Amino acid sequence: SVRGAARAARAGERLEAHCGAPGHGAGEGASRPAAKNRFRMDAEARPSLVQAALAANKSAGGGGGGAGRTGEVHCPICRGNFVDAFVAPCGHSFCHTCIATHLSTRANCPECGAFVATDKLTPNYALTQLSKALGDREEGEMLDPAARLRRALSEEARLDLQEVRQLVGALMVHEERLKQEATEAKLSVLLDFLHLTREEKLSEAQQLRRELDFLSADIQVVQEQRRRFDTLRKMQRERDSPGAAAIFGGSAMAAHGSGAGADHDGSAVGMGTGVSLSAAKQRIAGAVDDLEQVYTSARSEGLGSVEPQAVEGAPDQQHSGKSGLGTFMDTLATFTRFTRLRESAVLRPPAAPRGSTNIISSIEFDCMGEYFATAGVSKCISVYSFSDLINSSSGTTEPSMPSLESSTRSKLSCLCWSHFQRNQLASSDYEGVVTLWDIDAATPVMEYDEHEKRVWSVDCASDDAKLMLSGSDDCRCKLWSTQQQGSVMTLELKANVCCVRFNPHNSNHVALGSADHHVHYYDLRHTRYPLQAFSGHTKAVSYVRFMSETELASASTDNTLKLWDVRQNCLTKTLRGHVNEKNFIGLSTGPNFLACGSETNELFVYHKRCSRPAMKRLFTSPGEIGYDNAKQLFISAVCWRGTDPTQILAANSMGVIKAFSMV
Numbered sequence: 104s105v106r107g108a109a110r111a112a113r114a115g116e117r118l119e120a121h122c123g124a125p126g127h128g129a130g131e132g133a134s135r136p137a138a139k140n141r142f143r144m145d146a147e148a149r150p151s152l153v154q155a156a157l158a159a160n161k162s163a164g165g166g167g168g169g170a171g172r173t174g175e176v177h178c179p180i181c182r183g184n185f186v187d188a189f190v191a192p193c194g195h196s197f198c199h200t201c202i203a204t205h206l207s208t209r210a211n212c213p214e215c216g217a218f219v220a221t222d223k224l225t226p227n228y229a230l231t232q233l234s235k236a237l238g239d240r241e242e243g244e245m246l247d248p249a250a251r252l253r254r255a256l257s258e259e260a261r262l263d264l265q266e267v268r269q270l271v272g273a274l275m276v277h278e279e280r281l282k283q284e285a286t287e288a289k290l291s292v293l294l295d296f297l298h299l300t301r302e303e304k305l306s307e308a309q310q311l312r313r314e315l316d317f318l319s320a321d322i323q324v325v326q327e328q329r330r331r332f333d334t335l336r337k338m339q340r341e342r343d344s345p346g347a348a349a350i351f352g353g354s355a356m357a358a359h360g361s362g363a364g365a366d367h368d369g370s371a372v373g374m375g376t377g378v379s380l381s382a383a384k385q386r387i388a389g390a391v392d393d394l395e396q397v398y399t400s401a402r403s404e405g406l407g408s409v410e411p412q413a414v415e416g417a418p419d420q421q422h423s424g425k426s427g428l429g430t431f432m433d434t435l436a437t438f439t440r441f442t443r444l445r446e447s448a449v450l451r452p453p454a455a456p457r458g459s460t461n462i463i464s465s466i467e468f469d470c471m472g473e474y475f476a477t478a479g480v481s482k483c484i485s486v487y488s489f490s491d492l493i494n495s496s497s498g499t500t501e502p503s504m505p506s507l508e509s510s511t512r513s514k515l516s517c518l519c520w521s522h523f524q525r526n527q528l529a530s531s532d533y534e535g536v537v538t539l540w541d542i543d544a545a546t547p548v549m550e551y552d553e554h555e556k557r558v559w560s561v562d563c564a565s566d567d568a569k570l571m572l573s574g575s576d577d578c579r580c581k582l583w584s585t586q587q588q589g590s591v592m593t594l595e596l597k598a599n600v601c602c603v604r605f606n607p608h609n610s611n612h613v614a615l616g617s618a619d620h621h622v623h624y625y626d627l628r629h630t631r632y633p634l635q636a637f638s639g640h641t642k643a644v645s646y647v648r649f650m651s652e653t654e655l656a657s658a659s660t661d662n663t664l665k666l667w668d669v670r671q672n673c674l675t676k677t678l679r680g681h682v683n684e685k686n687f688i689g690l691s692t693g694p695n696f697l698a699c700g701s702e703t704n705e706l707f708v709y710h711k712r713c714s715r716p717a718m719k720r721l722f723t724s725p726g727e728i729g730y731d732n733a734k735q736l737f738i739s740a741v742c743w744r745g746t747d748p749t750q751i752l753a754a755n756s757m758g759v760i761k762a763f764s765m766v
Contacts, residue, residue, distance in 0.1 A: 176230065176233060176234045176237055178196075178197050178198045178201055179195070179197060179213060179214055180197055180198065180201035180202070180205060180213055181198060181201050183198075184234045184235075184237065184238045185197075185198055185227075185230055185231055185234035186198045186199075186200070186231075186234075187199040187200070187226075187231060188226070188227040188228075188230040188231045188234065189202055189224040189225060189226055189227060190224070190225050190226075190227040190230075191212050191217075191219045191223065191224060192217070192219065192223050193212045193214075193215050193217040193219065195212055195213075195214040195215065196227050196230055197213070199224075199226075202219075202224065203221065206219060206220075206221050256270075313403070314399055314403075317399075317402050317403065321402070321428050324428065382439075382442050383439035385442075386438065386439045386442060386717075387435070387438075387439065389715075390438070390713045390715060390717075393712060393713040393714055393715065394435065394438070394712075394713070397431060397434055397712045397713075398431050401427045401428075401430045401431040401434070402427040402428060402431060403427065434712055437695050437710070438710050438712065438713065438717065441717070441718065441749070441765035441766060442718070442766070443718055443720070443765075443766060444706060444708065444718050444719075444720040444751075444763045444764070444765060444766075445763065445764050445765075445766045446720075446724070446761055446762070446763055447493055447750070447761075447762040447763060447764050448492045448493050448495060448761065448762040449759065449760070449761045449762075450487065450492055450759070450760040450761070451728075451758075451759055451760075452481075452757075452758035452759065452760075461479065461480065461481055461757060461758030462479050462480050462739050462756045462758065463477050463478070463479040463739055463740050463754035463755075463758055463760065464478060464479040464480070464514075464515060464516050464517065464687065464739060464740060465477065465478050465479070465515065465516070465517045465518040465740050466518075466689075466740045466741065466742040466752050466753075466754055466760070467518045467519060467520055467528075467742055468489070468520070468742055468743075468744055468745055468752075469520045469525050470520060470521070470522050470523075470525060470745070471525065471746065472489065472744045472745050472746035472747065473488065473489060473490065474486055474487065474488055474489065474506065474525075475487055475489055475742065475752060476518050476520070476528060476542070477518075477740075477754065477760065478511075478515035478517075478518050478530060479514070479515060479739070479740075479754075479758070480514045480515075481514075481758070482510060482511050482512070482513060482514055482515065483508060483509070483510050483511065484508070484509045484511065484515065484518070484528070484530060484540065485505040485507070485508050486505055486506050486507040486508070486542060487505050487506060488506050489744065489762075491506075492762060493762060507542055507543075507545055508545070509540065509542075509545040509546070511530070511532060511538075512532070512534070513532040513533045513534040513536070514532060514533040515530050515531070515532050515533075516531050516532060516533060516557065516558060516559050516560070517530065517531045517558075517559065517560045517561050518530050518561075519561050519562050519563045519571075520563065521563050521568065522563055522564070522565045522568070523568035524568065525542075526541055526542050526543045527539060527540065527541065527542070527548070528540045528542050529561045529562075529563055529571055530561065531558035531559065531560060531561040531573055532557075532558065533557045533558075534552075534557070535552065535554035535555060535556055535557060535558050535575060535577070536550055536551065536552045536554070536558070537550070537551040537552075537554070537558055537561055537571065537573045537581075537583060538550050538551075539551075539571070539585060548585075549585065549588070551573075551581075551583050551588070551589075551590065553581060553589070553590050553593075554573065554575040554577055554579065554581065555575070555577040556575055556576035556577040557575060557576045558573050558574065558575045558576075559574055559575065559576065559599075559600065559601050559602060560573065560574045560600070560601065560602040560603045560604075561573045561603070562603050562604050562605055563605075564605045564610035565605060565607040565608070565610065566607075566608070566609070566610050567610045568585070569584045569585045569586055570582065570583070570584060570585075570591075570605070570610055571583040571584075571585070572603045572604075572605060572613055573603060574600030574601065574602060574603040574615060574616075575599075575600055576599045576600075577599075578595065578596045578597065578598060578599055578600060579593055579594065579595060579596070579600065580593070580594040580596065580600050580603055580613070580615050581593050581594075582594075582627065592627065592630065594615070594625060594630055596615065596617055596619070596623065597619060598617045598618040598619035599617065599618040599643075600615055600616070600617055600618075601616045601617060601618060601643055601644060601645050601646075602615070602616035602644065602645060602646050602647050603615050603616075603647070604647045604648060604649060606649055606652065606669075607649050607652070608651075608652035609652070610627075611626055611627050611628055612624065612625070612626055612627070612634070612669070613625050613627060614647040614649070614655055614657075614669075615647070616643075616644030616645060616646060616647045616657055616659075617643070617644055618643040618644075619643075620638065620640045620641060620642060620643065620644065620659070621636045621637060621638050621640070621644065622636070622637040622640075622644055622647055622655070622657050622667065623635075623636050623637075624636070624637065624655070624669055634669075634672075635669065635672045637655075637657070637665075637667050637672075637674070639665055639674050639677070640657065640659040640661050640663065640665065641659070641661040642659050642660040642661040642684075643659060643660055644657050644658070644659050645658050645659060645660060645683075645687050645688075645690075646658040646687075646689070646690035646699075648690055648691065648692040648697075649692070650666075650692045650693075650694070650697075650711060651694075653668055653669055653670040653671075654666060654667075654668065654669075654675075654711070655667045655668075655669050656690065656692050656697055656711075658683065658688070658690040658699060659683070660683055660684050660685060660686075661683075661684075662679065662681065662682055662683050662684065663677055663678060663679055664677070664678040664679075664690070664697060664699060664709065665677050665678070666678070666711060676711065676712070676714060677714060678697070678709045678713075678714055678715075678716075679714060679715070680707060680709075680715055680716040680719070681699055681700070681701035681702075681703075681705070681707045681716070681719075682701050682702045682703050683699075683700075683701065683702055684702065685702070686702055686737050686739070686756075687739065687740075688700035688701060688702065688737060688738050688739065688741075689738060689739060689740040689741035689742075689753070689754075690741065691741045691742045691743045691751070692743070693743045693748035694748060695710060695711055695712075695748075696708055696709065696710055696711070696717070696743075696748065696765075697709045697711060698741045698743060698751050698753070699738075699741060700737060700738020700739065700740070700741055700753065700755075701719075701737065701738055702737040703734060703737070704721065704722045704723060704733045704734060704735075704736040704737055704738065704755060705719050705720065705721050705722060705738065706719065706720050706722055706738055706741065706751070706753050706763065707719045708751075708765065718765065720763065721733065722736070722738060722753065722755050722759075722761065723736070723755070723759075728757075736755050736756045736757060737755065737756050738753055738754070738755050738756075739754055739755060739756050740753065740754045741753045741754075749764055749765045749766075750762060750763070750764050750765075751763045751764075751765075
């Protein structure tokens with residue numbers, strides 16, 4: 104330490120003698136080149152001398168104003184490294200540009216305030232060199248390792264052969280280590296992937312084995328049941344006379360074998376449906392993926408084993424409860440029972456004035472299924488007899504006359520019959536008015552006009568004759584009573600209400616479809632928050648319909664229908680196939696099937712268990728009026744006949760109404 108202090112002192116003396124001492128004037132300029140050459144050195148190669156010179160410069164005053172922190176050489180004015188350093192007579196050093204700018208306005212030292220004149224400044228070569236050396240070292244420290252290596256290999260480094268060989272060897276060792284680490288990382292990632300994939304495949308294999316066990320067990324059950332029916336048929340034929348067996352044998356076995364299978368000749372499915380076996384097989388082949396999911400769900404739900412389950416309808420199982428296999432058999436029978444839509448009747452509107460439209464926005468059957476009412480942009484409610492329509496000539500060119508007709512002030516958006524009084528019908532219109540009609544008298548009984556904008560939907564409760572529900576563009580849903588003029592309750596939503604529906608089994612529960620892409624499910628006894636807001640649609644919800652107490656269907660302009668379980672609060676199925684992006688195309692539901700329109704002028708029918716259409720039919724047949732531009736039309740309303748869920752009414756944007764039957 105004593106030797107280091109002595110060395111630092113000698114360095115300070117040299118600095119004082121050549122650049123940093125007070126009184127070192129311009130007349131001594133002859134010694135500058137020698138001082139410059141003497142202190143030109145590599146600061147990185149001589150760090151101890153650099154630090155000693157800095158300490159000496161600080162003690163002499165040359166860096167007193169420039170060292171903000173240990174090891175830093177900064178100009179007191181610009182706070183940066185010295186560039187062309189000059190020292191004042193007082194001993195403080197500055198960048199030449201900085202001190203010259205300062206002295207142009209003031210003749211004093213920025214550090215101590217002593218008088219300084221421009222001609223009294225002296226170059227500080229040593230400090231300039233030291234500042235440059237320190238700056239280069241700081242720049243090198245900021246470089247990444249690769250840059251420092253390239254700098255070390257530059258010509259200025261002047262490495263000898265041995266040093267280069269050592270450096271190359273170190274690089275090769277480092278390269279091998281990096282390769283090894285990279286390979287280990289790749290192997291680790293690959294191993295994780297293989298483990299995850301193996302676990303997933305094992306789980307799939309376990310599930311597949313379970314499903315195969317179900318299938319094997321069920322095949323045995325069905326084959327056993329068929330053998331029993333064959334035995335029963337043989338015994339019955341032996342008991343009966345040859346003539347009676349020929350006449351009654353087939354029908355008797357069909358009665359006994361409801362849902363059990365088919366005769367060996369394959370002529371018909373043994374479910375009393377009359378559907379050919381080949382047609383049923385084609386239907387199954389077209390929806391095998393959906394049916395597999397239905398089978399797996401029905402067969403495994405609530406079952407902890409793969410014990411064979413008897414099929415309902417077997418001779419020794421007449422009184423047993425429903426099994427998973429029996430449930431699936433019923434679904435399969437329903438799905439394969441119908442194969443196409445047959446047109447039963449057509450009802451054409453009167454010729455509309457040029458430039459006007461005749462879109463029918465709503466079709467509804469009364470509670471008995473004997474009459475149906477239509478309404479739309481024609482500002483008229485028309486009531487027709489369904490039997491008269493069906494019994495009319497299938498080639499009718501003239502429109503049938505309505506049984507009753509009533510004009511309205513505004514375009515109509517929705518109709519709903521009372522479930523208790525056949526002569527009462529509710530309507531909603533574009534002016535925001537909900538009207539209760541006496542259809543027999545063709546006059547309004549009450550008008551409710553609290554809505555501020557167009558009312559899209561109205562519904563009557565199935566278990567309370569007094570209650571009605573409406574939804575409007577004013578973002579409100581209102582509950583009405585036929586016994587008072589004002590609304591009973593108002594539900595405020597944040598978006599337009601496009602459709603409303605009572606739960607047919609509990610009028611306290613209502614479903615609302617909204618432009619916010621959600622289906623809101625409320626309990627009218629607790630309306631602060633909905634019971635559930637079902638999300639999944641990507642556009643406005645245009646229709647909601649209940650299929651049962653817990654099954655809710657919704658339609659949206661995102662080209663889908665969705666089925667929800669309001670008890671489990673979950674989505675159960677998404678149905679796709681029709682086109683619906685901007686119009687109201689109608690939605691109607693039965694126990695197992697859903698019907699909707701399409702913007703391709705087609706009628707679609709879905710089974711609730713299958714995501715693809717069960718049936719579809721072009722609304723306008725070849726040769727009919729409008730067939731040439733059929734793709735520009737769309738189905739605007741549909742309705743199942745409640746008393747016969749195989750018959751459907753549909754209307755398109757030209758105002759044409761057709762009746763179809765599933766066959």
